[in-house]
Amino acid sequence: MTVAPFHSSKNPGVYHVCSNCTEGNNIESRYKTQGTGGGRLCKNCKELQDKGKC
Template identity: 55%
Template sequence: MAKVAPFHSVKLNAPKVYHDNSSCTEGNNIETENKRSGTDGRPKCAHCTRLS
C-alpha cells in the first residue's frame, strides 16, 4: 500500500470520490489537467479502501 496525498477528479462525468493510494487504477487514470488535490468533501474511492 502506497499512501499519497488525497486527490480527486474535476471531470464532470467522473465518480464523485477521492483517492489516496498510488496503486489505485481508477485514480491513476485521471488526466493531469483534471486532477486536483484534496478530498473536496467526497467519500473515499472503494478501490483505494480495498487497497488500504
C-alpha cells in the same frame, strides 16, 4: 503507497489516496486536483488499504 488525497475535478464525489489505484491513475493530469473535493473515499483505494497493498 498512501499519498495525499486527490480527486478528479471532472468527476468529483470520490477521492483517492493510493498511488497504485487504477481508477486514480486514470484521472487525466489536467483534471487531477489535490484534496478530497468533499467526496467519499474510493472503493478501490479502501480495498487496497484494507489489504495493506496501498
